[in-house]
Amino acid sequence: MKKKLSEFAVGDKGVICEVAGEGRVRRRLFDMGVTPGAEVQLRKKAPLGDPLEVRLRGYTLTMRKSEAEQVTMEVKK
Amino acid sequence: MKHFALAGNPNSGKTTLFNALTGATAHVGNWPGVTVDRREGVYRKTPEPVSLVDLPGIYSLSPYTAEEVISREYLLDHKPDCIINIVDATNLERNLYLTTQLMEIDVPLVVALNMMDELEKNGDKIDVKKLESRVGLPIIPISALKGEGIDELMTRAYEASQTPREAVTVLNESALGHLIGDCRIALEGAEVEHSLFHAVKLVELDELEVKAHPASAKMVEDFKKTFSDDTFGGDFEAIVADSRYKYITAHYSSSLTRNVERELKGTRSEKIDRVLTHKIWGIPIFLMILFVIFHLTFSENLLFLGAAFSPNVVDELGNEYWVSLPGTVAEGLFGTDGIASPGVFLMNLLSWGTDSLTGAIADGLAAIQAPEWVSGLLCDGILGGLFAVISFLPQILLLFFFFSILEDTGYMARIAFILDRIFRRFGLSGRAFLPMIMGFGCSVPAMINTRTLSDEKEKISTIRVIPFFSCGAKLPILTAIAGGIGLSFGLPHTDLITYGMYVVGMVVALVAVLLMHHTTQKGDVPPFIMELPSYRLPQLRSTMLLLWDKTKHFIKKAFTVILLSTIIIWLISHFSWSWKFLSDEEMGQSILAGIGQFIQPLFTPLGWGAQLGATGWVFAVAAITGLVAKENVVATFGTLAACLGAASLNVELDGGLSAVAAMISETGVGVPALIGFIVFNMLTIPCFAAVATAKAELSSKRLFAGTLLFWVATSYAVSSMFYTIGTWWWTCFIWLAAIALVVVLVVLYNKGIIKPIKPWRRRAKRGTCGCDCAGCVHRGDCEAALAEVRAKKVASKKDSE
Numbered sequence: 001m002k003k004k005l006s007e008f009a010v011g012d013k014g015v016i017c018e019v020a021g022e023g024r025v026r027r028r029l030f031d032m033g034v035t036p037g038a039e040v041q042l043r044k045k046a047p048l049g050d051p052l053e054v055r056l057r058g059y060t061l062t063m064r065k066s067e068a069e070q071v072t073m074e075v076k077k
Numbered sequence: 078m079k080h081f082a083l084a085g086n087p088n089s090g091k092t093t094l095f096n097a098l099t100g101a102t103a104h105v106g107n108w109p110g111v112t113v114d115r116r117e118g119v120y121r122k123t124p125e126p127v128s129l130v131d132l133p134g135i136y137s138l139s140p141y142t143a144e145e146v147i148s149r150e151y152l153l154d155h156k157p158d159c160i161i162n163i164v165d166a167t168n169l170e171r172n173l174y175l176t177t178q179l180m181e182i183d184v185p186l187v188v189a190l191n192m193m194d195e196l197e198k199n200g201d202k203i204d205v206k207k208l209e210s211r212v213g214l215p216i217i218p219i220s221a222l223k224g225e226g227i228d229e230l231m232t233r234a235y236e237a238s239q240t241p242r243e244a245v246t247v248l249n250e251s252a253l254g255h256l257i258g259d260c261r262i263a264l265e266g267a268e269v270e271h272s273l274f275h276a277v278k279l280v281e282l283d284e285l286e287v288k289a290h291p292a293s294a295k296m297v298e299d300f301k302k303t304f305s306d307d308t309f310g311g312d313f314e315a316i317v318a319d320s321r322y323k324y325i326t327a328h329y330s331s332s333l334t335r336n337v338e339r340e341l342k343g344t345r346s347e348k349i350d351r352v353l354t355h356k357i358w359g360i361p362i363f364l365m366i367l368f369v370i371f372h373l374t375f376s377e378n379l380l381f382l383g384a385a386f387s388p389n390v391v392d393e394l395g396n397e398y399w400v401s402l403p404g405t406v407a408e409g410l411f412g413t414d415g416i417a418s419p420g421v422f423l424m425n426l427l428s429w430g431t432d433s434l435t436g437a438i439a440d441g442l443a444a445i446q447a448p449e450w451v452s453g454l455l456c457d458g459i460l461g462g463l464f465a466v467i468s469f470l471p472q473i474l475l476l477f478f479f480f481s482i483l484e485d486t487g488y489m490a491r492i493a494f495i496l497d498r499i500f501r502r503f504g505l506s507g508r509a510f511l512p513m514i515m516g517f518g519c520s521v522p523a524m525i526n527t528r529t530l531s532d533e534k535e536k537i538s539t540i541r542v543i544p545f546f547s548c549g550a551k552l553p554i555l556t557a558i559a560g561g562i563g564l565s566f567g568l569p570h571t572d573l574i575t576y577g578m579y580v581v582g583m584v585v586a587l588v589a590v591l592l593m594h595h596t597t598q599k600g601d602v603p604p605f606i607m608e609l610p611s612y613r614l615p616q617l618r619s620t621m622l623l624l625w626d627k628t629k630h631f632i633k634k635a636f637t638v639i640l641l642s643t644i645i646i647w648l649i650s651h652f653s654w655s656w657k658f659l660s661d662e663e664m665g666q667s668i669l670a671g672i673g674q675f676i677q678p679l680f681t682p683l684g685w686g687a688q689l690g691a692t693g694w695v696f697a698v699a700a701i702t703g704l705v706a707k708e709n710v711v712a713t714f715g716t717l718a719a720c721l722g723a724a725s726l727n728v729e730l731d732g733g734l735s736a737v738a739a740m741i742s743e744t745g746v747g748v749p750a751l752i753g754f755i756v757f758n759m760l761t762i763p764c765f766a767a768v769a770t771a772k773a774e775l776s777s778k779r780l781f782a783g784t785l786l787f788w789v790a791t792s793y794a795v796s797s798m799f800y801t802i803g804t805w806w807w808t809c810f811i812w813l814a815a816i817a818l819v820v821v822l823v824v825l826y827n828k829g830i831i832k833p834i835k836p837w838r839r840r841a842k843r844g845t846c847g848c849d850c851a852g853c854v855h856r857g858d859c860e861a862a863l864a865e866v867r868a869k870k871v872a873s874k875k876d877s878e
Contacts, residue, residue: 019315023864024141025604030318031137032606033171037323043347047359048498051605053350057170058335060346060609062494064501067606 001075005054006068008042014073015039021070033057034071079127079238080155081120084148084179085163086172087134088610090191092116094163094221095131096619098231122228123235130157136171138178138278140285142531152182153271159185159238161230166196166203166218167611169333170325173212177321180214181274183244185237187215189230194220195611199344200336208332213245222616244273247328251320253280253313256300263293281314346487346611353488359495366488367514370479374420374472374518375549383415423471431464450658453651454644457661462643465706467635469519469766472549474624476518480511480526481623485615489529490607497605503587504594506532506605509539513586516546520767521631524774532603533776538593540771541784542586544763545791547579550707551759553733557711558755561737562748574752582759585795589787595823597783635766642765643705650702661716664698673698683757683793684750684800692744696754706764714740749803753796761792 002017016038019029033056034040043060044053051064085091099118116131132151133144140146152160162179164172179186196203209216215233219226248257260276269275269290278286279293287294301311309315343351353362372379410422417425435456442452483489489511497507508530515523523543530536547555555575563571594600650669651659659667673694680686685696695717703710711733718739740746762768762785775781801808825831 025606027137027139027141027314027318028604028606030315030322031139031174032608033174033322034606035319035322037319037326044350044354045356046354046494046498047356048495050498051494053354053494053609057168058340059168059171060611061606062490062609063606064497064604067604 003073003075004069005040005042005071005073006052006065008052008068008073010042010044013039013041013076015076016071017074018072019070020072021067025067026070029063029067029070032061034061039076040071040073079123079125079158079235080130081127081159081161081234081238082130082132082152082155082157083161083163084132084152084175085134086136086165086168086175088608089134089163089165089168089172090221091134091163092131093616093619094161094189094191094219094227095129096622097221097224097227099129120231123231125235127231127235135175137175140283146285152179152184153274157184159187159234161187161189161234163189163191163221166190166192167199167201169203170322170330173325173329174321176212176214177247177325178277181244181246181271181277183242183271183273185234185240185242187217187230187234187237188212189221189226190216190218191221193218194223194225200339202334204332204334208329211328211332244271246273246277247324248277248317248320250324251316252304252306253316253320256280256297256304260293260296263296264290267292277317281317283314344611346609349612350491350609354491354495363492363495366483370476371518373418374475374479376418377421378415379418381415386415420472420475423475424468427471428464428468431460431468435460435464448658449660450651453658453660454647458644458647458651459640462647462705463635463640465643465708467632469521469550470628470631473519473522473631474628476515477522477525477627478620478624480515480522481620482615484529485613485620487610487612490609493605493607494609501602501605503590504598504600504602505535505538505590506530506603509535512539512543513546516543516548519548519550520544520546520763521770522627524767524770525627527774532600534598534600535603537775537780537784538590538598540774541593541787542589544767544788545582545586545589545760547582547759548707548763550764553708554703554710554758555755557714557733557737558751560734561741562751564734564738565741566748568748574755578755578759581756581795585760585791589791592819592823595827599827631766646702646705650698664716669698669701670694673701680757682797682800684753684797684804685746689744689746689750693746695740695744696746700754700758700761703758704762704765704768706766707758710758711736718743747804749800752803753800756799757792757796759792760788760795762788 003012003014005014005016008014016034016036018036019026019034021029038056040054040056042052043055045051046053046062051062052068053060053062054068055061083091083095095116095118098120118129118131120127120129130151132148135142135145135148138145138149140149151157160179160182162176164176176186176188190203190205190208193203203218205216205218215237217226217230217233219230221227246257248254257273257276257280260279261272264272264275264279267290275286275290276293279290279297282294282297297313301313305311306316309319353359355362378384410425411417438460439452439456442455480489483492489508492511493507495507496510500507500509509527511529512523512526515526520543523546524540527536527539527543530539552575555578559571559574562568562574646669648668649672650664650667651661652668653659653666654668654671664670674697677689677694677697678687680697681688685693687693689696695714698717699710699713702713714733714736718736741751768785771784772781775784798812802812822831
């Protein structure tokens with residue numbers, strides 16, 4: 001099942017299928033290791049619901065929902 | 078002498094390694110992106126001394142951030158003899174991503190695998206021999222913090238620097254391998270240095286490269302027409318980034334054995350975060366931490382112990398005081414309301430020292446019968462001004478100490494995480510909160526702290542509004558005038574005026590940020606894709622080095638810019654136009670008073686100008702002396718009240734209340750004008766120390782001038798608003814109309830319906846201004862224009878197909 005990273009609930013895991021968007025933000029996501037094939041888990045949401053805290057490639061990354069919207073995930077059970 | 082460069086991800090321990098190798102005082106922080114300028118130092122244990130350059134922390138060599146451009150230009154143009162790539166072993170994959178880019182440069186490269194001790198503690202393992210053979214570069218495990226392995230690292234790096242290294246790439250097997258090869262051959266034909274690096278960047282259609290090598294760029298464009306990837310289409314930049322990570326996962330990651338149990342259970346940092354960034358408790362805990370820091374730095378009543386015990390001295394009037402051993406070092410141990418906090422105690426201690434010094438010099442001068450103006454200039458002018466500025470140092474340093482601990486431990490990044498949602502509305506990221514809140518203590522450390530902001534526009538806006546968060550030195554102005562109003566006009570609850578002014582400051586700051594976000598500092602909200610570093614214990618040594626660094630900078634400033642300006646202010650306030658020395662009480666005839674009388678009409682809309690007549694200049698003069706240090710405002714009131722004819726008043730006795738009351742009765746000033754005066758002082762150009770800091774932190778003179786203008790304009794407008802509405806309530810309609818007009822104009826301007834006349838705003842081109850793109854204020858324009866051009870190209874290509 002495919003889902004956007006921004007629609008994940010806390011604890012959901014998945015593998016990145018696609019990273020949309022363009023320019024600076026997309027390149028930044030790539031540079032931080034958010035590339036197709038990487039396994040990602042949504043670990044937490046900030047107290048006000050945004051930004052998100054995700055775990056990938058053995059480290060913790062934070063991004064806004066608007067940025068996570070660009071990332072399509074294959075949900076893993 | 079050999080030249081080595083240190084390159085690596087932010088927060089990978091690069092600066093710690095640099096300090097360990099050179100013993101230098103470079104600042105280390107657990108905040109991604111602390112090193113903005115590069116630092117240099119020398120390592121001497123190799124056969125030949127090595128000069129080391131600490132480059133800013135970067136994740137990639139893309140052209141999108143200032144740090145990346147600086148590092149890239151350094152590595153390519155300065156040709157170091159060796160690059161030491163520091164890699165955080167606990168975060169292997171993402172760190173090696175940069176390594177795959179560095180190997181494309183024709184310079185010897187060694188990898189320092191840092192934080193091996195932490196990796197082992199986590200229960201993870203790296204097979205270093207296996208990784209070394211796979212990567213094909215010397216890899217040396219080290220612990221920069223403990224100094225383990227760093228001499229071996231330098232020996233291996235020195236060996237590596239003896240022979241040139243030919244660049245290699247991990248992209249050969251990717252879909253673009255052939256294209257990169259072709260580009261490289263073409264560039265080599267044109268005798269371009271670092272041909273492989275430039276070839277890869279050309280294939281990525283990197284804006285800097287396309288401009289530099291248009292012929293080869295055309296080749297890439299032609300190839301692009303015939304090529305389409307299943308996942309990425311024609312986005313070569315994405316294909317390159319993806320291929321790198323694919324290669325890393327396929328070839329390097331197998332050397333790493335992760336402790337699966339830990340990853341499932343959650344790391345130590347995650348356990349800490351369960352509390353510190355908790356859904357409900359996260360924000361209250363943050364506010365609590367902030368309160369404790371401010372309490373320890375500024376409170377005169379530590380832990381509110383004053384209420385538990387009764388003061389030890391009661392004077393004839395029934396006033397109760399806390400006094401401890403007057404005239405000794407321990408005098409400052411008690412504040413006025415109880416036991417002093419460490420910050421207040423240190424400040425009292427310092428002022429005890431400086432006062433004794435000034436006293437001794439005054440006595441010495443009296444003993445040798447020096448002329449009055451000499452001792453006045455030396456003791457009141459030079460020493461008085463300098464010590465007034467230096468007296469903040471203990472509290473500034475203490476505040477810095479606490480905030481650098483927050484930064485070192487990694488909590489600072491969490492604060493940004495918690496608060497980002499709120500600040501995004503104002504076009505800022507959550508990181509901007511800290512410098513602003515520090516402003517309540519002192520603007521100087523607050524402005525220095527804006528270095529942690531990655532976005533230039535965010536940084537400019539933040540520096541500009543920091544003084545609006547009323548600092549510790551402005552509080553006496555608020556309390557003295559509010560108290561004076563209470564005394565003279567019999568108003569109750571004057572402390573409400575004080576609180577109200579704090580709120581006014583914050584509201585003006587938010588409005589100003591919003592306005593700048595929609596006009597001069599326009600741009601997208603900066604992206605917030607940030608690493609949350611693991612929690613670490615703060616390193617006391619590096620914190621102390623940082624404090625020492627700050628002290629040096631501050632003292633240097635105090636003895637140059639600030640010294641000069643205090644001397645000038647003293648001279649013009651103690652000499653008449655005929656160059657005759659005046660005592661404090663005769664300040665009414667001084668050059669400064671003359672200037673005050675001359676500019677007095679300017680303040681008429683603020684309530685303390687022409688309408689006050691012959692005595693009104695005192696307010697103008699007090700505001701000018703406030704530029705040295707805001708404490709001077711109240712002190713000047715005391716002096717000027719005396720020269721207006723009131724009996725000599727000691728402002729230290731009652732915090733300036735009676736001086737203000739005397740001023741009110743002598744000048745006949747009203748409440749709205751006094752409020753206007755407070756607002757003006759709160760929002761206008763801050764003290765010299767803060768101005769000097771703003772100048773150092775802003776990247777250009779133009780920005781600095783704009784900032785000064787912004788402060789003057791804001792304070793003038795807001796202050797006259799308060800005065801006019803306070804005097805004639807119906808003027809609020811005029812102000813509302815004016816505000817509505819501004820809002821409408823800004824909205825129309827942003828929708829492109831009206832175009833402002835802005836002769837000074839040119840669309841800068843690289844090279845025309847002689848400065849670098851990295852720090853350019855028009856960078857946003859260039860990027861926007863470039864994106865437009867790119868979009869058009871893509872569209873036209875689609876049409877032609």
